[in-house]
Amino acid sequence: MKNNCPLNYTMQLIGTKWKPLVLFHLLEGALRSGVLKKKVPEISNKMFTQTVRELEKDGLISRKVFPVVPPKVEYKLTERGESLESLLRQLDKWGLEDIKSLNHTNFDAL
Amino acid sequence: MKNNCPLNYTMQLIGTKWKPLVLFHLLEGALRSGVLKKKVPEISNKMFTQTVRELEKDGLISRKVFPVVPPKVEYKLTERGESLESLLRQLDKWGLEDIKSLNHTNFDAL
DNA sequence: CCGTATCCCTAATGATACTG
DNA sequence: CAGTATCATTAGGGATACGG
Numbered sequence A, B: 001m002k003n004n005c006p007l008n009y010t011m012q013l014i015g016t017k018w019k020p021l022v023l024f025h026l027l028e029g030a031l032r033s034g035v036l037k038k039k040v041p042e043i044s045n046k047m048f049t050q051t052v053r054e055l056e057k058d059g060l061i062s063r064k065v066f067p068v069v070p071p072k073v074e075y076k077l078t079e080r081g082e083s084l085e086s087l088l089r090q091l092d093k094w095g096l097e098d099i100k101s102l103n104h105t106n107f108d109a110l
Numbered sequence C: 001c002c003g004t005a006t007c008c009c010t011a012a013t014g015a016t017a018c019t020g
Numbered sequence D: 001c002a003g004t005a006t007c008a009t010t011a012g013g014g015a016t017a018c019g020g
Helices: A006-014 A019-026 A033-039 A045-057 A085-109 B006-014 B019-026 B033-039 B045-057 B085-109
Strands: A061-066 A072-077 B061-066 B072-077
Touching (some): A006 A019, A006 B019, A006 B085, A019 A033, A019 A072, A019 A085, A019 B006, A033 A072, A045 A061, A085 B006, B033 B045, B033 B072, B045 B061
């Protein structure tokens, strides 16, 4: 761990383009692979797989395969992943508030 | 804004390798350029400049030049930047807690 | 002291086609 | 439905040398 800042450690776990979004949508509960993917419309097939694989490797989500046809796979947050909930919500909230304040600024200027 | 998630908006503002660290260190107050840079030892000259420029452009920090020799430049958080304080501290806190819990796990396993 | 300008490398992301 | 493989592109990052 460099920079002796736990902050960096956290960013390395969730600080990518897609991870926060995937985690955020899983706050609702377990989701089937296709459903989860549709919640992040712009994500490519490759990046979706890569993202969930890494999140699984890091123990933030779990993957459950149902032995049925057609295949069915569900992803859900692990306990460790759930511990990110308040952080994820705060990230979302800050963005929302910031956008709102920007709008106010624009309105005032016009 | 894509994915209609403010979360993403936030990540685009601070979700890079160095921005969170720079912002975090500025929570203490204004810092002279060289001092701030030393707080992030591994950062290259180029990335430091690039990082503070972008943070300034996004209105999260401000840059003050003192007309003296040798040159003196100070960076500090803007009001908008300061609004990130609790978020930054929570990022740091989560990492710290997670590292601790990992250590416990390891100890238990040994 | 502070910052810019180059050059270079690697990791991250994306489009497309294909398999069990 | 879920996932893999491949190829191509770009963005992020770093080393070094130079300039006000």
